[in-house]
Amino acid sequence: MAEQKQSSFGAFINAKILPPIMKFVNTKAIVALKDGMVYALPFIIIGSIFLILNSFPITAVQEWFKDIGWSVFFNQAYQTTFAIISIWTVIGIAYVYARNEKQEALPCGLTALSVFLLLQNLVVNSPLVSAMGKDGAGITDAAGKVVYTGTQVAEQIDKLPQVIQNYLTSPVTGAINMTWLGGQGMIAAIIVGLLVGWSYTAMAKAGWKITLPEQVPANVANQFSAMIPSGVIVTVSMLIYAFFAKAFNTDMLQWIYDVLQAPLQGLSDSLGGALILAFMVVFFWFFGVHGGLIMGGIGGAFLLPNTADNAALLAKGELTLQNGAHIVTNEFYNNFINLTGSGITIGLLVFTLTAAKSVQFRSLGKVEAVPGIFNINEPFLFGIPLVMNPWLAIPFFMTPVVVALSTYLVIYFGLVPPTGVAAPWTTPPIISGFLIGGWKMALWQAIVLLISVAMYWPFAKKYDKYLCQQEAANEAK
Structure with missing residues (x-):
């Protein structure tokens, strides 16, 4: 009867719930968003490596890098990879959209980059503004050591004529603002x-293109084909920039951040956001749909900016919740909600390797042993299977939710630091924890593994007994 109810419920989900969701997920825009953001991932990982070196979890090593002057080089590599995540995003999304429509993709991606830069004020604040005053950052040398405090800077500036003071503290024009190239520009990059x-x-x-004679080389002709669409888009974008400047005395990127990104990041960074994310990943997987790809693609639009914001704080040595750090980031998703694979199935793996009696469990445990270490659990998802399996549904659904709740709380109460760097999603547990958050994060990941074992064990034991009975019945035939 239970299996019949489960089958009826599954049929309802597959007939009524999943089709509209999958229709939405497979729209041109969502596919371009999901696949386009992938182009940013290598730069996030590469930049994170240098950010880890610049903010090494062992203080003595971190100070040694500063003393020998290498921190500035690590920071340079971070600033030109991870810190400009919005550039990779805007190019990647436009590129994938055009590619999927069978159009010349690179000109489209470069046009998007041009528009993204056009829509922002090419102005940055004078560095003296943040350096001056009692709470100012002061002036640092190449190694990051303060050589002039904020108070000392202000005292020296005050001795100058007012005209020179105004000139030194006025905004710098004709400069690209790095703020919008990082996490704060992510939603604007997606929209553009x-x-x-x-x-x-x-x-x-x-x-809408300029057609050249056949004798013109294809690579030259393709660029002329892009000229009219790119020209129209850039012209319209200029008018939009002028409208925001004249009507609101701001630029479009600032407006998007204030109206859309800040509220959406707040929602994604909430406890409710973490729990929904954890639940939806396994919800899709339970019905045979790749929940990791769906939620990673959609959620990444908000989680990657959270990670980028934290990375910027970490680069300045200010990664604390008091300074505005986010709890729920892309690394929260990869290294806790999806630790050892969707459903956090390490507990099931431990049972199959140590206590299982059925041939099916023991055989699949051996197959999953190595992939599971690297956060790959498809052998369990489709081999046991976990998909549409009522015996293991409760731990499969609840383990990620319990882990998301507890991880949020330990970070919120300061027991574990927030994450500011990224590690490849295939990095084994505990090692990934150390890389993204030091020994405290590594210790918490070890505790998460134990939580998974405790959650899966009683249900796996009952299912193993059922499998043994099935296998015995088959042998008796």
Whole structure:
């Protein structure tokens, strides 16, 4: 009867719930978003490596790098990879959109980058503004040591004529603001990438292009084909920039951040956001749909900016919740919600390797042993299977939720630090914890593994007994 109810419920989900969700997930925009953001991942990982070196979890090593002057080089590598995540995002999304529409993709991606830069004020504050005053950062040398305090800087500036003071503290024009190239520009980058991808391909399909004679080399002709769509998009973007400047005395990126990104990041960074994310990953997987790809693609739009914001704080040595650090980041998702694979199935693996009596469990445990260390658990998802399996549904659904809740709380109460760097998602547990948050994070990951064992063990034991009975019945036939 229970299995019949489960089958009826599964049929309802597959017939009524999943089709509209999958239709949404497979729209052109969502596919471009999901696949386009992947282009940023290598730079996030590479930049994180240098950020880890610059903020090494062992204080003595960190200080040694500063003393020998290498911290500035590590920071340079971080600033040109992870810190400009929005550039990789806007190019990647527009590129994938055009590629999927069978259009010349690179010109579309470069047009999106041009628009992304055009829509922001090319102005940055004078570094003296943040250096001056009692709470100012002061002036540092190449190794990051303060050579002039904020008070000392202010005292020296005050001795100068007012005209020179105004000149020194006025904003610097003609400069690209690094703030918008990082996490704070992510939602704007997504919007620009999608709109440019859509409008560029629409014009290209409509034949808005300059056609050159056949004798002209293809690589040259392709660039002329891109000229009209790119020119129209850039012109419209200039008018949008002018509208925001004249009407609101701001730029579009600042407006998007204030109206959209800040509220959405707040929602994603909440306890409720963490629990929904943890539940939805296994919800999709339970019905045979790749929950990791779906939630990683959609959630990444908000989680990656959270990680980037934390990385910027870590680079300044200010990664604390009091300074605005986020709890729920992309690393929270990868290294806790999906630790050892969707459903956090390490507990099930431990049972199959140490206590299972059925041939099916023991055999699949051996197959999963190595992949499980590297956070890959498809052998369990489809081999046991966990998909549509009522025996293991409770721990499969609840383990990620319990881990998301407890991890949020230990970070919230300061027992474990927030994460500011990324590690490859295949990095084994405990090692990944150390890399992204030091020994405290590594210790907490070890505790999470024990939570998984405790959650799965009683249910796996009952299911193993059922499998043994099935195997015995089959042998008796």
